[in-house]
Amino acid sequence: MSITNIKMKMNKKGGAKIISMYWFVILIIIAGGIFAMVYSFYHHPYDVRELEGEIMINHIADCLSTQGNLTSALFDEEGFSQNFSENFLENCHINLDVEEIWEGEPQYYLQINFYKSENLENSLFEISKGNLNLVADWNIQEEKEYKRTAKGVEDDFFSFNREDMYLIKILTIVKKTEKNVK
Amino acid sequence: MFKERGKKGAVLMENVVFIILNVLFLTILILFLARQGQGAIVLEQSYAKQIALLIDSAKPGMTIILDMGKAKDLAEKNNLEFKDIVKKTDNVITIRLSEKGGYSYSYFNDVDVSLYPDTSNPEKVNSYVIKINEYN
Numbered sequence: 187m188s189i190t191n192i193k194m195k196m197n198k199k200g201g202a203k204i205i206s207m208y209w210f211v212i213l214i215i216i217a218g219g220i221f222a223m224v225y226s227f228y229h230h231p232y233d234v235r236e237l238e239g240e241i242m243i244n245h246i247a248d249c250l251s252t253q254g255n256l257t258s259a260l261f262d263e264e265g266f267s268q269n270f271s272e273n274f275l276e277n278c279h280i281n282l283d284v285e286e287i288w289e290g291e292p293q294y295y296l297q298i299n300f301y302k303s304e305n306l307e308n309s310l311f312e313i314s315k316g317n318l319n320l321v322a323d324w325n326i327q328e329e330k331e332y333k334r335t336a337k338g339v340e341d342d343f344f345s346f347n348r349e350d351m352y353l354i355k356i357l358t359i360v361k362k363t364e365k366n367v368k
Numbered sequence: 369m370f371k372e373r374g375k376k377g378a379v380l381m382e383n384v385v386f387i388i389l390n391v392l393f394l395t396i397l398i399l400f401l402a403r404q405g406q407g408a409i410v411l412e413q414s415y416a417k418q419i420a421l422l423i424d425s426a427k428p429g430m431t432i433i434l435d436m437g438k439a440k441d442l443a444e445k446n447n448l449e450f451k452d453i454v455k456k457t458d459n460v461i462t463i464r465l466s467e468k469g470g471y472s473y474s475y476f477n478d479v480d481v482s483l484y485p486d487t488s489n490p491e492k493v494n495s496y497v498i499k500i501n502e503y504n
Contacts, residue, residue, distance in 0.1 A: 231413060
């Protein structure tokens, strides 16, 4: 065997070892990437605030209107009932109490505006409950979505009271940041 | 002649070790991926939020049957009874699948709720019954 042949064989063996070493380096990089992706996916809480807001809107809409007609409890002799507004949470079976970690700091805000179909600019009557400070978070989100601010959902529908048609706009805002965002 | 065999044996051995290491590596990766979604923290959170949202969207008179097979398996592994994994305090649902910890989430629907394992149907031993009774 000549010296050049021995050198070539030595190089081949050395080359194979370097390739397998690189192979493991690539595997480790890929594994690292997968670990990082899986970790970030499973260690972030599920954000259900938007869903919660939508469910609350449906709940309120069901409470205010049945088969396209506004509930009679919403009106008294003078028009919209102030009493209904004051006892709205009891009337619509809504409990805004939350977990102990937010004791004394309401995590919800809800606002309902009633408009006459002829004038959709000026609200005739408003019902609002919960933490008014959350509205600021909602206003910020209209420009750009921020993860750690409260999530708001808005929806509207038309309903009748005898011959009068009303537009009802409902806004719900849910904070609960600590349990929905990391 | 013996020297030649020795060289071929060494090459074969190197390849075998290389393949074994690759297989080992892939197995660890797959096991890690499979285990991630089954952890107590992930399941506790997902079931607590799921039950709270189901109660929020329910109306009095409804009975919801929820499959909690994964939670049951994990609870039994951690020596907890299936009937003890779901707790309701006021309007807060707490799921506990391990000795320590637990995850709570509140619901806004002001209803009286009963939660218990489904014993009526032997085919649904992994299920939980969420019964919406009346408005409070």
